[in-house]
Amino acid sequence: MNTVAVELDELINRLDLATKIRLLTGADMWSLPPVPEIGLDRLVMSDGPIGVRGEQWTSADPSIALPSPTALAATWDVDLVRRAGALLAQEARRKGVHVLLAPTINLHRSPLGGRHFECFSEDPYLTGEIGAAYVEGVQEGGVATTPKHFVANDFETDRFTVDVEVGEKALREVYLRPFERVVRAGAWGLMTAYNSVNGTTMTEHSALVNDVLKGEWGFDGFVVSDWTAVRSTEAAAMGGTDVAMPGPFGPWGDKLEAAVREGRVPESVIDDRVRRILRLARRTGALGGGDRPEPGVIDGVALAREVAVRGFTLLANDGVLPLRDVRTLALIGSAAGEARVMGGGSAQVFPDRVVSPLDGLRGLEGVEVRHALGTDPRVRLSPLACPAVAQFLDEDGGLLAEHPLAAAEARWVGQLPPDVDGERLKAVRLRASYTPGKGGRHELSVAGVGPFTVTVNGETVFDQAIELEGGDPAAAFLSPPERRFAVEMAAGEPYELSVTHPAGAFGGMAFVAYTLGHADPMPGPDELIAEAVRVAADSDVAVVVASTTPEVESEGFDRANLRLPGRQDELIRAVAAANPRTVVVVNAGSPVEMPWAEEVAAVLLTWFPGQEAGTALADVLSGRAEPGGRLPTTWPTTLQDAPVVNVTPVDGVVAYDEGVHIGYRAWERSGRAPAFWFGHGLGYTTWSYDSIAAEGDTVTVALTNTGDRFGREVVQIYACRGGERWLAGFDVVEAEPGQTVITTVFLPERAFQVWEDGWRTVEGEYTLRASHHVADPRLSITVKI
Template sequence: MDFDELIARLDLSTKIRLLTGADMWSLPPLPEIGLDRLVMSDGPIGVRGEQWSSADPSIALPSPTALAATWDVDLVRRAGALLAQEARRKGVHVLLAPTINLHRSPLGGRHFECFSEDPYLTGEIGAAYVEGVQEGGVATTPKHFVANDFETERFTADVQVGEKALREAYLRPFERVVRAGAWGLMTAYNSVNGTTMTEHSELVNGVLKGEWEFDGFVVSDWTALRTTEAAAMGGTDVAMPGPSGPWGEKLEAAVREGRVPESVVDDRVRRILRLARRVGALRGAGPHSAPPPARERVDGVALAREVATRGFTLLTNDGILPFRQVRTVAVIGAAAAEARVMGGGSAQVFPDRIVSPLQGLGERAEVRYALGTDPRIRLSPIPGPATATFLDAEGAALSEQPLAAAEARWIGQLPPDVDGDRLTAVRLRTTYTPDVSGGHQLSVAGVGAFTVAVNGETVLDELLEADGDDPAAAFLSPPERRVGVAMTAGEPYEVVVTHPAGAFGGMAFVSFTVGHANPSPGEEELLAEAARVAAECDVAVVVAATTPEVESEGFDRTDLRLPGRQDELIRAVAAANPRTVVVVNAGSPVEMPWTGEVAAVLLTWFPGQEAGAALADVLFGDAEPGGRLPTTWPKRLEDAPVVDVTPVDGVLAYEEGVSIGYRAWERSGRAPAFWFGHGLGYTTWSYDSIAAEGTTVTVAVTNTGDRPGREVVQVYVAGALAGFDVVEAAPGETVLTTIFLPERAFQVWDGGWRTVEGEYAVEAGPSVGDLRLSATVKV
C-alpha cells in the first residue's frame, strides 16, 4: 500500500495529531495503518534514549570537535554505526544529531557540539556521520537549520546575514548532508533576516525541499514552533515536544476554514510515513519497512578509545613525547582525577564507566597526584551508587531507580512504572564514607525546593530559583547551595535529599545533583603541593579543563581564559619541572599564555568515556595523536577577527560575510596561536610533489621519521579548503594520494551558483598556515 492510500484512510484530526509530539520524545502510533510509535533521542556523542538517567547508561564518544579533528570520514562513519547500534538497543528511531553549525566566533558556548569553522570540513564530517548512522536503519536530523552559531538570546535573536554568506558558508554543510541522504533535519530557534526558522518558507520550502529536493522530515527544535498558520505554511513538519502546542485543534480549524490547504498537512504526513518506513516503524509498507540486516556488533568501548586517540591534537612537542623510560609521573589538576569527558546540555549522556587520566596513567607508571587548584564552580556529584525514590502524596514509594552517582535527571519521560499524576516528590538517598576528617561541603544544584538531611538531621532546607529565562539553562546550569558538614574519616554518612516534583502535561522535569567536596587546605597550599609533587617526578602532566559553566548549551562564553587559577598552576608546575606536558581538556579554544614554558601541549577536546585510557596510549606512544585542528586557535580573544555573539536590540549581524575562520584571520593580517589544520604526530613528513589536472590533484608525501605515522594531506583552492585525505606510511615510505576537487571549489553565489573561469592556485600542506606545494589549474 502506498503512502497516498494510507493517508486517505486518516481523517483530518488524526493526520494533524501526527504532526505534534505525543510526549517529550515521540510521535504517536497509528495502529490502524500499521504505524508504530516513533521515538527520538538527543545525541550527538551517544544515544540517551527516553530516560535521561544513569539508570540507562550509554556509550559516550568524544565531542564532535574531536570527531572533526580526526579528519577521517571512514572513522566517523564507524562512529555513526556505533550510534545506530546504541539507538536500536534503546528503541530509538531518530537521532537528533549531528550539529553542523559553524564556529563563527570562539565565544560560541556550544561549539564543542559542532564540527568546525570550515563549511567544507563540516559538510564532509557531517555527511559521514549521517551515512554511518542511517546505514544502521536509524534516522538523523542535522541541525540547527540555519545560522544558529551562538547561544545568547537564541530563542528570539534575528540573524542578519547576506545571501552570499548564507549560501557559501552557513547553508553549505546542510546542502552536503542532504546530498548524503539525510532522512531528517531540525529547524533552529533563531530568525534569519526577519523570519523565524520554523516559519521560514523561503529557506525550508524553497531551498531545502524545493531546490535541494529534500524528501525527509523537518522537526522543530524543542518548543521552537510557536504559531499555527505561519508555521504550517513555513515548511516545518513536526512540532516537538507535545502533546500541547500551537497546532492540534487550532491547525484543524485553520484547515477547515481554508486558511491552510489540507494538501500541506498531507505532505507532512507523507514525510512522516516515509521516515517510518525507512526506520522500520511502518508495518506492511514494502521492502524498506524493516531495519537492515543485523551487522557485526561494534565494540563501543574500543571504538570510543580509538576515536579519542585519533582526535587528540598535539600542538607543541619539544621531543618529550612519546614518553621513554619514564618511571614516575606527577598527575596534576582537578580534571586529572575527574575528567570532563563531554560538554553540557543536550549532548550529555550517562556512560556506565569513565576512565580518568589519573586512572589511565596509573596503569602505565607510578603516579603521584596533586589537585593544584580546583576551578569548578559547582561541586561534583557524590560518587558511588544512589537510589531515587518517587513518592506520592502520602509518602508511599511509586518506584525506586538505581543511580550510578548522586545525580537525578528525568526530563520529559518518567520511569515507566511511575504514575505522573500521583507523583509529588523525588527522594535521593546515598551513603558517603569520607577518607579524610574535617569540614566537608555538601551541595544541591537544581531549581525548586530542596531538603538535605545527613544521618537524619536536616542541614539545608531552601528554595532555589533559576537565573534568566532560558529553561534549558535552568536545568542544565542550575543554581547551587552549599552547606558545611563535619565528617570523620571511615564513618558512613547517609545523605537524603527530598525534592517536590510532578509531571505537567504528561511531561516530567526532575533534575538535580547532590555534590561533595573534601576539606581544602587552601589554594596557596594546593599550588605549592603541586609544585613539590612535580619536582619529585620524572615528568609532570597537568590536565587543564574548562567547566560546565564555560562550555554548555544555553549560554555563550565571555572569555577564552582557563577558569580559576589553572594558568598559574601550569606555570608553577613547569617552573618546578621543565618536563611538563599540559593536557588541554576543552571542547573549543582557550588562551594558553604559557605555551612556550612547557615541554608539550596536547589537546584532548572532550575525550569521551575512555579519556584516561586513550591519554595513556598517546603519552606512552602506543598510539600516535592523530588530530588536526578543525578550527583556528587564537593567542588572545582580542586577536580573533570575528567575536561578537550578543544581539543588539534582538539582532545579530553577520557583518563579516563569508570571512570567518582562517579566511578572516588571513584577511586580518594577525597570526593565531595555531592555524586551522595544525597538528603534530610522532614522525615527520616531506611534501614531495603535486600534480593537478582538471579537478584531480595528486600529492606525494614521504614519512621521513623513524616510526610509522599518519598524516592529513590538505588541499586548498584559492585559499579555501577543497579536499583532504588521511594517509599512512612506514618510515622512509612514500605514498601518493589523489584528491578530487568539488565543483563548488570554483563557484561563487551570485543569485545562483556560477563557475568563475580562470587559473587557480592549488596548494597542499599539513595546515592552512604551512602550504608547501603549489600547482595551477585552469577552469
C-alpha cells in the same frame, strides 16, 4: 509514481484529518504517536551527538560516550566518523530509538560560542564532509539523523529570539553549505533552529525551508522543530516545519485542525507532512517493519578509545613526547582525577564507565604516577560519586517506585520511569549511603530549581527554595543554580544522606532535575599549588591536565572570555618552572588562551575525549599510538586578536557583517597570526611532500614518511585565487618509516563556485596547494578551470 509513494498515499487516504494533525505534534517529550490501524508504531527520538541518551535523562540508562564533535572533526577521517555513526545506530537500536537528534553542523563563527564543542569546525567544507559521513554511518544502521540547527544558530545568547542578519552570499557559501552537503548525503531529517534569519523565525521560514531545502535541494525527509521552537499555527504550518516538538500541547493540535477546516491551511500541506513522517517511519522500521537493515556488532569501548586517539591534537612538542625512560610521573589537575569527557546540555549522556587520566596513566608499566590536585577550577560540586536510589513518593509519602542510580543525580525530563504513576507523584527523594575516606568539614550542595530538603543521618541540614536565575528556561536542567553548605563527617563512618524535592507530571510531561553535590575537605588554594610544585619537582616528567568547566562550555550561554577558569594558568607556570619537562593536556571542547605555551615542553589538546579519556591519553603519551588530530578551527593567542567575535545581540539582532570571512579566511584578511592555524597538528614522525599533479577535478600528491616510526598525515588541499585561499579537499594517509604513499584528492564543484543569484563557476587560473595546515603549504600547482 513509485511503489513506496503509492503505498504511502494509500495509508494517508485511510486517515481522518484529526489523526493526521495528531501525527504532526509530539505525543510526549521524545516521540510521535502510534497509529495502529495503519501499522505505524511510536517514532522515538533521542538526543546525541556523542551517544544515544534515549528517553530517560538518567544514569540508570547508560550509553556509550564518544569524544566531542570537535574531536571527531579533528580526525579529518570520514571513514572513522562513518564507523562512529554505525556505533551510534547500534546504540539507538538497543534503546528503541528511531531518530537521532544530531549532528550539529553549525559553524565556529566566533570563539565565544558556548556550544562549539557540539559543532565540527569553522570551515563549511570540512563540516559538510564530516557531517555527511556521520549521517551515512548512522542511517546505514536504519536510524534517522536530523542535522541541526537550520540555520545560522552559531551562538547561544538570546537564542530563542535573536534575529541573524546575513547576506545571501554568505548564507549560501558558508552557512547553508554544510546543510546542502548532508542533504546530498541522504539525511532523513533536519531540525530547524530557534533563531530568526533576516527577520523570519526559522520554523516559519518558507523561503529557506520550502523553497531552498525542500524545493531546490529536493529534500524528501522530515523537518522537526527544535524543542518549543514552534510558536504559531498557520505561519509555522505553511513555513515548512513538519513536526512540532515536544507535545502533546502547543500551537498546533486543535488550532491547526481548525485552520485546515476553515481553509486557512490547505489539507494538501498536512498530507505532505504526514507523507514525510510515514516515509521516515518506513525507513526506520516503525511502519510495517519497513526496510530497516540488520545492525552489525561494534565494540563501543574500543571505538571510543580509537576516536579519542585519532582526535588528540599535538599543538607543540620539544621532543618530550612520546615519553621515554620515565619512572616517575607527576599528574596534576582536578581534571586528571575527574576528566571532563563531554560538554554540557542536551549533548549529555551517561556512560557506564569513565576512564580518567589518573586511571589510564596508572596502567603504564614501570611508571609511578603521583597525583596532586594543584587547583580546582570547578564552580559547582560534582555529584556525590556513590550509588544512590531515587524514590518516587505520593502525597502521603508512600513509595510508588524506586530506581537505582550510579551517582546522586536525579534527572527525568519529559517522561518518568514506566512504573511511576505521574498522577499520584508528589515528590522525588534521592538517597545515598556515603562513607568518607577523609574526616573533617565536607561540602555538600544542591543544584536545581524549587524547594529542597536535605538530611544527613535524619537531621535536616538544608531546607530552602532555589530560584531560577536568568531568562533561559532550559537552564533549569542544563545549568541549574547551586546552593552549598558544610557538614562535619568522620572518616570511615557511614552517613545516610537524602534530598527531597516536590515533583509531578503536568499534562503528561515530567520534569525532575537536581543533583546532590559533594567535595572532600581540602587544603587552601595556595597550599594546593605548592604541593603540586613539590610533586612536579621530584618527578621525571609533569603532566598538567587543564580544563574548562560546565559553566564555561555548555548549551544555553556563550563564553565571556577564553581564559582557563580559576588559577590554572598560574598552576601551569609554577609547575613548568619546577620541571622543564612539563606537558600540558588541554581538556576543552573549543579554544582557550594559553599564555604559558612557550614555557612548557608540549601541549596536547584532548578536546572532550569521551569515556575512554584515560586509556587514550596513556596510548598517546607513551607512544603506543600517535596523536592523529589536526585543528578543525583556528586557535587565537588572545580573544582580542580574533577577527570575528560578536555574539551579543543589539536591539535583538546579530549582524554577520563579516560575510564569508570567518575562521582562517578572517584571520588572513586581518593580517594577524593566531596561536595555531586551522589544520595544524603534530605527529611523532616527519613527512616530505614529494610531488603534486592535477587532472580534471582531482589532485594527486606523493609523500614519504621520513621518520623512524609509523605515522599519519592529513593532506590538505587549498585553492588559492585573488589573494584568498580556502579548503578544497583533504585525505588521511598512513605510512611506515621510509614508505612513500600516493593520495588522490577529489575537489568538489563548489570549490570553484560563488553565489551570485545562483551558483556560478569562476573560470580562470587557480593555485592548488598541498599543505600541512592552511599557512604551511608544501607543494603547489596551477590549474585552469
